[in-house]
Structures are given as structure tokens and as C-alpha cells.
Amino acid sequence: MTDSFALAAGQIFDGETLWHDHALLVREGRVEAIVPQQAVPETERRHALGDCLVAPGFVDLQVNGGGGVLFNNDPSESGIATICKAHAAFGTTALLVTLITDTVEIRETALVAGRACASAQVPGFLGLHLEGPHLSLSRKGTHDPALIRPMSQEDLQRLIAAAGSFGKALITIAPESVTLEQVKALSRAGYVISLGHTDTSAQQAGAYADAGASMVTHLFNAMSQFGNREPGLVGAALQDGRLSCGLIADGFHVDPVSMSVALRAKLGPARIFLVTDAMSTIGTEDDGFELNGRKVYRSGGRLTLADGTLAGADIDMLSCVRFVHERLGLPLTEALQMASRYPAEAIGASGKGMLTPGSDADLVVLDPKLALRSTWISGRIVAGSATEPTLS
Numbered sequence: 158m159t160d161s162f163a164l165a166a167g168q169i170f171d172g173e174t175l176w177h178d179h180a181l182l183v184r185e186g187r188v189e190a191i192v193p194q195q196a197v198p199e200t201e202r203r204h205a206l207g208d209c210l211v212a213p214g215f216v217d218l219q220v221n222g223g224g225g226v227l228f229n230n231d232p233s234e235s236g237i238a239t240i241c242k243a244h245a246a247f248g249t250t251a252l253l254v255t256l257i258t259d260t261v262e263i264r265e266t267a268l269v270a271g272r273a274c275a276s277a278q279v280p281g282f283l284g285l286h287l288e289g290p291h292l293s294l295s296r297k298g299t300h301d302p303a304l305i306r307p308m309s310q311e312d313l314q315r316l317i318a319a320a321g322s323f324g325k326a327l328i329t330i331a332p333e334s335v336t337l338e339q340v341k342a343l344s345r346a347g348y349v350i351s352l353g354h355t356d357t358s359a360q361q362a363g364a365y366a367d368a369g370a371s372m373v374t375h376l377f378n379a380m381s382q383f384g385n386r387e388p389g390l391v392g393a394a395l396q397d398g399r400l401s402c403g404l405i406a407d408g409f410h411v412d413p414v415s416m417s418v419a420l421r422a423k424l425g426p427a428r429i430f431l432v433t434d435a436m437s438t439i440g441t442e443d444d445g446f447e448l449n450g451r452k453v454y455r456s457g458g459r460l461t462l463a464d465g466t467l468a469g470a471d472i473d474m475l476s477c478v479r480f481v482h483e484r485l486g487l488p489l490t491e492a493l494q495m496a497s498r499y500p501a502e503a504i505g506a507s508g509k510g511m512l513t514p515g516s517d518a519d520l521v522v523l524d525p526k527l528a529l530r531s532t533w534i535s536g537r538i539v540a541g542s543a544t545e546p547t548l549s
Contacts, residue, residue: 214250
């Protein structure tokens with residue numbers, strides 16, 4: 158691949174505007190411009206993509222595994238690289254590898270792996286999402302209750318010491334297990350704080366937003382629900398314009414009616430964005446895996462423990478985009494923004510989620526049926542195939 162080329166396509170979505178019969182100019186891994194196809198310099202190498210759609214690459218802030226690797230079971234540099242590669246095959250160009258509740262030793266090993274991947278600039282690696290262990294037992298979901306615990310001063314100091322070393326840092330906490338002062342300290346250190354796995358009240362959620370929390374983990378799941386006298390975390394998430402919300406759009410975690418109501422109700426400027434909560438099964442034919450010594454079963458698009466508890470999701474980001482577009486009736490451009498621009502903005506990933514001048518050339522090429530043709534990171538193809546470049 159040369160350092161400079163053009164992608165000519167029937168449609169190009171830059172994250173805001175849908176362009177027809179234009180070309181995306183890429184130089185040294187970044188977007189240079191979007192121009193009419195006839196304006197591409199004659200000396201520029203061109204990939205002719207026909208009636209395909211070029212869109213920003215997907216940004217997934219909650220990925221537990223992929224390609225047969227579960228991060229909790231393989232918290233290594235190679236494990237992270239495998240996960241990133243697996244999701245690139247479905248259009249994800251930047252992701253937070255997620256460690257759910259585990260031991261102190263596993264978390265420390267994961268932080269070391271994150272530092273190594275950030276230093277090596279592993280394609281697709283954006284940072285780490287630490288989902289637990291400082292959660293609520295009453296809303297544990299699939300998290301091992303034996304490992305859930307309040308945040309200690311030692312935990313806080315270890316996290317602060319690691320901040321800034323492994324890329325973007327997201328941590329899911331429950332107010333029951335983390336104090337307001339600890340949230341303030343984590344926020345000052347550079348962590349994005351997400352509320353999840355909690356029975357918190359709406360009023361308490363607001364206090365944690367005042368302290369620095371800016372996100373809610375997998376809206377509706379493992380949290381206090383919306384009620385007539387207590388709005389819970391669901392109500393707070395929809396009412397508070399400071400709280401961005403991840404949403405698992407697989408049809409199992411949240412009913413489509415609830416998704417539609419939430420999307421209409423959400424106050425901005427913060428948005429609802431898509432997450433996969435994907436496990437190791439993505440990109441494989443595996444029928445299950447082990448998590449904290451427990452068997453997780455894969456069947457009919459669902460991942461469950463033996464008692465039926467949902468254990469992450471068996472879905473990729475492109476499938477989430479199709480779901481909200483086809484099942485919920487969202488405009489395709491809005492569905493694409495939920496998978497790219499909105500999560501990038503929520504985590505503060507400048508240069509991601511858009512295809513505007515100066516942005517990273519992280520993109521997907523989709524055919525008219527929304528099947529993936531290719532995935533590109535920093536102007537280099539990492540999944541699928543492209544036409545041979547020709548001179549204009």
C-alpha cells in the first residue's frame with residue numbers, strides 16, 4: 158500500500174454527511190479530504206469501489222474476547238492482538254479490551270499487557286475497560302460474586318499509578334463499592350468512569366456524575382430499573398445529558414421496544430452508543446468457553462451460564478449496526494454513528510469515528526446489502542479485500 162491513495166465509492170459517510178460519487182483521499186494513514194471523483198488528481202492511485210459505502214470504522218468500548226481468546230483467560234499481548242484481529246473482520250477498527258471481575262493478580266497482568274500493546278501500537282487496540290471487581294453483589298450478572306469487593310486505598314493507588322500507560326482507560330464501578338472521593342481521584346487521573354452492575358438510585362447516580370462519572374455500562378442490564386417512584390440508573394442515564402450509555406443490540410439483552418423508547422427518550426449532549434460485550438466466540442465455531450472456572454454455553458445467538466444467566470454477548474459490531482437499522486428502523490447514518498462517532502466521543506478518542514480531514518483513516522467498506530468488503534486501520538487494509546489500485 159502506498160502512503161497516498163484514493164477510495165472512490167458510490168457513497169462515503171464521513172460521520173456527519175453522506176457523499177455520493179465522491180472519493181476519500183488518504184495520505185500517510187490519515188484522511189486528507191473527500192472530493193468529487195472527477196477531482197481526484199490523475200497521478201493519485203485509486204481503488205474503485207463501485208456502489209459500495211465507505212464509513213468510519215467501528216469503535217467498541219466493551220470487548221471481552223474474540224477469535225477464541227477471552228481476555229480474562231489470556232491477559233497477554235498476544236491475546237489482545239488476537240481479539241483485535243478477530244473484530245477487525247467485522248469492521249471494528251478501535252476497541253477497548255475488557256477485563257471483567259477477576260483477581261488482583263490477573264488485573265495487574267492485564268495492565269502490563271495493555272501497556273505493551275499501547276507501546277507497540279497494536280492495530281485496533283484503543284485501551285482497556287476494567288469492568289469490576291468494584292461492583293454490587295445484587296447486580297452481579299455473570300461476574301463471580303467471590304471476587305466482587307469494595308475499592309480499597311491500595312486498589313485506588315494501583316489504578317492511579319497505571320493511568321495513562323495503556324491507552325484509553327475506562328472503568329465500570331458501582332456506587333455501593335466505590336466512594337465519591339475515589340471517583341474524583343480516578344477521574345483526575347484520566348479514567349472515564351462508567352456506572353454499572355449497581356442498584357443505585359437516580360439521585361445517587363447524579364451525585365456520581367457530579368463527581369466525574371460520564372458513562373453507563375450496557376444500559377438496562379445489571380442495574381436498577383426505571384420505576385414510577387424511583388427512576389433508578391436507567392432513568393438517570395436517560396435524563397442526565399452528561400451520561401453516555403452503551404447498548405447491546407443483540408435482541409436478547411434488551412427488548413427492541415425498550416431500545417426504541419430509550420433512543421427517543423435520551424437527553425443530550427451525551428448519546429446512546431453500541432457495544433458488543435462480545436466474548437471469545439466471535440470469529441469462531443466454538444460452542445462455549447470457561448469463565449472464572451464456570452462453563453458458558455453458546456446456543457442460538459446467546460451465551461449463558463448453566464442457570465441461564467446471560468454471560469456476555471455473541472455478536473459483532475456490524476451485526477449490531479444491522480439490528481438497529483433493520484429491526485428498529487433507524488436511518489443507516491444514525492446506526493453507523495452509534496457504532497463509531499458516538500463511542501469515540503464518549504471515550505475522548507480524537508481522530509476516531511469520523512472521516513474528516515486529519516482523522517485517522519480507520520474505515521469500513523460495505524456493499525449495498527451491508528456485508529463487509531474490507532476494514533482499514535490507519536490507511537492499511539486489515540480484513541477483507543480491496544480492488545487493485547489504478548492510476549486515475
